[in-house]
Amino acid sequence: xxxxxxxxxxxxxxxxxxxDKSLRELGLMALKAAVMDSGGLRPQALFVGNMFAPQLSRxxxxxxxxxxxxxxxxxxxxxxxxxxxxxxxxxxAAYLAVASGAVDVxxxxxxxxxxxxxxxxxxxxxxxxGDSDYEAVQGLTPTAQAALLMRRxxxxxxxxxxxxxxxxxxxxxxxxxxxxxxxxxxxxxxxxRQAGVVSDPLNLFDVAPLADGAxxxxxxxxxxxxxxFPHRLVRIAASSMATDTLALHDRPDPLDFRAARLSVERACxxxxxxxxQVDLFELHDAYSIYAALxxxxxxxxxxxxxxxxxxxxxxxxxxxxxxRLPISVLGGFKARGNPGGAAGIYQAxxxxxxxxxxAGENQLPNVRRAMIQNLxxxxxxxxxxxxxxxxx
Amino acid sequence: xxxxRHWRLRKQRYALVGEVCPHCEAKLFPPRDICPECGxxxxxxxxxxxxxxxxxxxxxxxxPAGYEENAPYTVALIKLxxxxxxxxxxxxxxxxxxxxxxxxxxxxxxLRQDGDERGMIVYGYKFRPVLARVSA
Ligand SMILES: [Zn+2]
Numbered sequence: 214x215x216x217x218x219x220x221x222x223x224x225x226x227x228x229x230x231x232x233d234k235s236l237r238e239l240g241l242m243a244l245k246a247a248v249m250d251s252g253g254l255r256p257q258a259l260f261v262g263n264m265f266a267p268q269l270s271r272x273x274x275x276x277x278x279x280x281x282x283x284x285x286x287x288x289x290x291x292x293x294x295x296x297x298x299x300x301x302x303x304x305x306a307a308y309l310a311v312a313s314g315a316v317d318v319x320x321x322x323x324x325x326x327x328x329x330x331x332x333x334x335x336x337x338x339x340x341x342x343g344d345s346d347y348e349a350v351q352g353l354t355p356t357a358q359a360a361l362l363m364r365r366x367x368x369x370x371x372x373x374x375x376x377x378x379x380x381x382x383x384x385x386x387x388x389x390x391x392x393x394x395x396x397x398x399x400x401x402x403x404x405x406r407q408a409g410v411v412s413d414p415l416n417l418f419d420v421a422p423l424a425d426g427a428x429x430x431x432x433x434x435x436x437x438x439x440x441x442f443p444h445r446l447v448r449i450a451a452s453s454m455a456t457d458t459l460a461l462h463d464r465p466d467p468l469d470f471r472a473a474r475l476s477v478e479r480a481c482x483x484x485x486x487x488x489x490q491v492d493l494f495e496l497h498d499a500y501s502i503y504a505a506l507x508x509x510x511x512x513x514x515x516x517x518x519x520x521x522x523x524x525x526x527x528x529x530x531x532x533x534x535x536x537r538l539p540i541s542v543l544g545g546f547k548a549r550g551n552p553g554g555a556a557g558i559y560q561a562x563x564x565x566x567x568x569x570x571x572a573g574e575n576q577l578p579n580v581r582r583a584m585i586q587n588l589x590x591x592x593x594x595x596x597x598x599x600x601x602x603x604x605x
Numbered sequence: 606x607x608x609x610r611h612w613r614l615r616k617q618r619y620a621l622v623g624e625v626c627p628h629c630e631a632k633l634f635p636p637r638d639i640c641p642e643c644g645x646x647x648x649x650x651x652x653x654x655x656x657x658x659x660x661x662x663x664x665x666x667x668x669p670a671g672y673e674e675n676a677p678y679t680v681a682l683i684k685l686x687x688x689x690x691x692x693x694x695x696x697x698x699x700x701x702x703x704x705x706x707x708x709x710x711x712x713x714x715x716l717r718q719d720g721d722e723r724g725m726i727v728y729g730y731k732f733r734p735v736l737a738r739v740s741a
């Protein structure tokens with residue numbers, strides 16, 4: 214019998230270029246914040262979501278590093294690496310550890326430190342998330358890969374180029390009220406239209422900025438919470454993970470994010486809900502095209518129609534803060550920033566704040582259920598969690 | 606230096622040697638030993654023709670380490686005439702605009718220079734427009 218797993222504490226650092234802070238210091242900041250938020254629970258196991266530390270900081274073995282630095286020497290700790298989905302995969306590991314009864318309290322901590330290295334070395338590190346022998350060797354980068362998908366999407370579905378403005382416009386508008394977001398300024402359609410090309414057809418606003426950050430989520434069972442727990446209780450109703458071919462070119466239909474679809478189906482099946490019963494969706498908007506493909510994979514739009522959910526008409530866009538299915542509610546990858554292997558934990562923190570009613574100016578009314586989805590590359594891995602507020 | 610790694614891949618890099626599944630006849634590139642179509646073992650080599658068309662393409666302006674000297678360069682998904690799609694750079698473009706559907710053929714070119722002091726150069730496949738050869 215699997216135990217019910219609740220979120221006891223959440224913590225995060227601002228997402229930015231933390232020149233003055235090291236990997237371990239960032240990790241500790243988020244860890245301490247989550248422990249304090251929980252009322253002082255001590256994790257018995259620590260799962261660190263990280264992808265780049267061995268390459269960019271010459272540091273592997275983050276489990277022992279961070280447990281040691283946090284004064285938790287002795288506990289179980291290890292890195293979980295699944296490319297850009299490392300954070301989501303670490304959350305799933307922590308969930309399984311508590312749900313199985315193996316431990317009473319587990320922490321998922323995402324941490325990423327990009328800013329110790331700049332330029333071509335970062336791009337080379339990013340490329341290792343794809344197929345080294347058949348993709349990276351050709352000089353392909355994750356951004357170029359998103360551009361390949363976007364160009365094919367525009368061609369196959371005859372979508373107007375400007376339609377993709379909807380996603381960054383919504384993300385930037387939502388980031389304004391998030392004190393931890395990298396960008397806190399709304400942008401206009403005109404700004405989007407005039408933005409410089411990054412990898413055609415992607416422009417600057419189609420690509421989420423990489424930056425440093427750490428976020429942590431502390432999980433336990435409801436009966437172990439300290440007395441007088443001050444937050445509305447949020448449980449993890451489902452956790453799932455799926456993979457697709459590592460290389461994008463090995464798929465019969467590159468525009469089908471199959472792993473994203475499978476992970477949503479598995480999560481919804483476990484929670485016995487349909488995607489329509491979700492009140493908000495934190496998706497993986499590392500690129501605006503990925504937002505559209507994720508919405509389609511989750512079944513919120515037909516193939517080739519995902520972009521329409523970000524268009525304002527007589528009603529506000531479906532995925533805007535005032536729409537039926539808000540996404541990127543605190544800025545998403547685009548405005549909060551993309552802290553690599555930590556991003557999946559930021560999603561969990563932000564969704565928890567919404568479900569608790571602690572999301573500040575961007576608080577959504579009457580939200581009970583959130584879906585969060587963390588992808589690696591073009592959904593070569595996909596991790597989906599369903600979070601649910603428990604009333605009473 | 607990774608010499609042995611590049612050596613292992615020489616048949617793929619220089620000659621697009623893939624596999625054909627003896628059970629369902631699916632053509633596979635890159636070779637992968639287990640057929641994704643039928644799940645059975647596929648180890649029969651198959652020489653791809655090197656002809657195909659552009660499925661999608663883009664330009665890389667900010668290259669990874671080792672690729673700086675070619676930048677900006679065009680990278681594409683090429684749908685081979687036998688079915689599989691491969692990721693590859695386009696080369697010898699001249700003034701011709703690339704489009705989805707442009708017919709291309711494989712050529713061997715320098716892919717990258719390894720970043721150490723001995724500077725090992727890696728060669729492999731790129732694709733060029735078929736029409737460029739006719740008009741040249
Ligand atoms: Zn077969």
